[in-house]
Amino acid sequence: MARVKLAEALALRADASRRAEQLRSRVAGSARYQEGETPAEDAAALLAEAGEVLDQLESLIRRINRTNAATDVGDGTLTDALARRDVLRLRHGVVTSAADAAAGDGQRGFRQLRSELKMIPALPVADLRRQADDLARQLREVDTLIQRTNWEADLLD
Structure with missing residues (x-):
């Protein structure tokens, strides 16, 4: 069988x-x-x-x-890799949300009247975007490792 x-x-x-x-x-x-x-x-x-x-x-x-x-993969088990992937997804979401909020995405980025207060980002948007890109890369790598392992590993009894 x-x-x-x-x-x-x-x-x-x-x-x-x-x-x-x-x-x-x-x-x-x-x-x-x-x-x-x-x-x-x-x-x-x-x-x-x-x-x-x-x-x-x-x-x-x-x-x-x-x-x-x-099942061993890289520097741990497949369970460890699944936990890493889950946390990378959450981390990427947090960093992306922070970058979007700091950049004012979805809000107008200019003042219509001189009396309006100017909004200033409290976080470094460019750095957060770079960090989000790096997290996305790590996430892809871990996900690829998990998928490959899923097709290579035999199910235990």
Whole structure:
């Protein structure tokens, strides 16, 4: 039997999550029906199916997490790389927001009347833009490493 790659397991996890959500919605829609009518679907059967899908999802999540923690990449594990990527995304968002706000993006950058106060940036916009570009580069590099590893690593049992 061929080994399942981590990337394939991630796709299966996403499918199982969508399927569980669809079943949840269908169960809720069939849980009550009007007297004298026939329910559109068997809510008990849907609920049982949802339980099976969720059991499969839990198994996949456990195996994915185990694989991420045991797979070495660069100077740490895949779990470490995922944490780094998540924080780089947040950091990039903060720096970009700060640069946009300091630059006055979305606001008029000139005074219409001499009586209006001039807005002055409290942060160095050019430096923040350079920092954001560097963070975006780091993010691309980490994301590429993660994607490559997802296709190379075998899913652990």
